Amino acid sequence: MGELIKLVRNFLSCYPNRKTICSQDNICKKGHADTYSNGIQTGLCVAYNSTYKTCQVRAWCPVESKSTPEPAILASAENFTVLIKNTIHFAAFGFTRKNILPEYNVTCKYNKVDAPRCPIFRLGDILSEAGESFSQVAILGGIVGIEINWKCDLDPWAFSCHPQYSFRRLDDKAVDDSLYPGLSFRFAKHYKGSDQKEWRTLIKAYGIRFDIQVYGTGGKFQFLELVIFIGSYLSYFGLATVLLDLLISQYYKCCCSPNSGQKYYDEQKYKEIQGPNILRSCVDLKFVSFVDQNDIIMVDKKLRKSLQKTKGHHIKREKLTTSELFTRMVHPTAIDIEPSPPSKKYLNKASDSPGWCQCLKCHKEKELENQLCCRSIKGECITDSDMFKKLVLDKHTLVYILQYNDPLLKTHSLDNEKLVNCAEQQYIRWRFGSNTDIMVFSKVPSCCKFEIRNLLDSNIQETSVDAKALSSSDASQKPLLKHQR
Structure with a gap:
């Protein structure tokens, strides 16, 4: 579709505008071509009409017209058909598929309802599916997109792989006329006439271009x-x-x-765990408890100075109620236990206490890990407290604990070393809690060690509870048991 125009090269004056109006020849530039002009200026200023003079140009005559023939020259092209061949390949699954299906023959025509997968399309139907009129688009031309969308399920139990066709117009049909809407192109044939003048035949072709766009998705279970x-x-x-x-x-x-x-x-x-779960093979690991601090201090490095002055990590102490404390340390009993007085041999002398001691009751130690006091700052020693004397130093309490753990243990078979070990364990349970990982690496202060070792200087005596004491104990416990029920 298009129009054919025969033109001859000739001289003509430009349409008057700001750049082409002139009064004399020197205003016109020979060889200059203006954007809005139809040719190349000759350098002469000629009369356009009785009012204006314009620069003369050398151009093809007559000047090209923007008008187009209506109706379109090839209106019958609306019934032309086109066959679209398309193949899609899914490399990941090694699957290839064509859009020409065996159930369709050469006589089929695409129809959205009756034959939605036929690859033969009537041009008028394509424009109609795109929402356009073929007779209108054919005048100025246009661009129409044909979309082929493959949605394939490649699983054997639910196989489905067929193309779906859709159509839409791609060019903007609402642009200004000065921008040449639609789709057109020009080509010319040049020749000379019998008068040796140069002629050309300019063909302005208007057409409809079809752009085929293919999309595909394929899936298979893996x-x-x-x-x-x-x-x-x-x-x-x-x-x-x-x-x-x-x-x-x-x-x-x-x-x-x-x-x-x-x-x-x-x-x-979050659940707070009292102390870490420690491997027992940690040689440099030590736990320290100061009476004037609430936290337990963990030292996990090799000592360069006394354990008292080595900084460590603070761990929250295990919180126990009063009943739990006595259940773990001393079995509840109504026996009134009198604490044994500390030996005079190991009474502290301020002049003999080492520099790292804060309670003035520690003794000199050679090993760095034994250079530990019960306090972090100066103050009263823990060995002077009633609780220390009752839980740790009292022999009757220690014997009672040993017999509580081993009911068949006889007092005459006890040696001093067992009492000392029991006293140190009592101190550790009291100050560090019942976490076995911490208890293994817990350190007893020097002042407490010497108070405990004081038990070795006393001869162990058989501890027995007479019937009168037991009866009084039972009598004192019965109301308690009755109350607990």
Whole structure:
């Protein structure tokens, strides 16, 4: 479709405008071609009409017209048909498919309802599916897109792989006329006439271009891909907890009491473990407890100076109720135990205490790990407390504990070393708790060691509870048991 124009090269004056109006020849530039002109200036200023003079140009005459023939020259092309051959290949699955299906023959024509997979298309139907009129588009031309979309399920039990066709116009039909809407191109044939003048035949062709666009997706079940997908999907659940923690912390910052809500959330989510789970092969590991501090101190490095002056990590002490404390340390009894007075031999002398001692009752030690006091700063020694004397130093209490653990143990078979070990274990349970990992590496202060070793200087005596004491003990416990029921 198009129009044919025969032109001859000749001289003509330009249409008057700001750049072409002139009064004399020197204003016109020979060889200059203006964008809005139809040719090349000759350098002469000639009369356009009785009012204006314009620069003369050498151009093809007559000047090209922008008008197009209506109706379109080849209106019958609306009934032309086109066969589209398309092949899609899924390299990952080694599968190839053509759009020409065996159930369709050469006589079929595409119809959205009756034959949606026929590859033969009528041009008028293509424009109609795109929402356009063939007779209108054919005048100025246009660009129409034919989309072939493959959605393939390649699993044997649910195989499906067929093309779906859709149509839409790609060019903008609402542009200004000065921008030459539609689709057109020009080509010319040049020759000379009998008068030796140069002629040309200019053909302005208007047409409809069809752009075929192919899209395809194909899938097939693969167990490995399923496992990877599930793993990546589950990872988002881990991010969800982090996001919730962030949102909760940000929310409680805006409340009137920001610490209470966040603290309650942390207590419900996290469980506090009293002390770490320690391997027993850690040679350099030591635990220290000072009477003037609430935390246990963990020292996990080789000592360069006294254990008293070595800094470590603070661990929260295990919290026990009063009943739990006596259940773990001393079995409940109504016997009134009188503490044994400390020996005068090991009474502290301030002048003999080493520099690392803070209670003025420690003795000199050669090994660095034994250079440990019961306090971190100067003050009263723990050995002067009533609880230390009752739980750690009293022989009757120690014998009672040993017999509680071994009911068949006879007092005459006890030696001083057993009492000392029992006293040190009593001190460790009292000050460090019942965590076995911590108890193994716990250190007893020098002042406490010497008070405990004082037991070796006394001869062990058989400890027996007479019937009168037992009866009084039972009598004192009965109301307690009755109350517990």
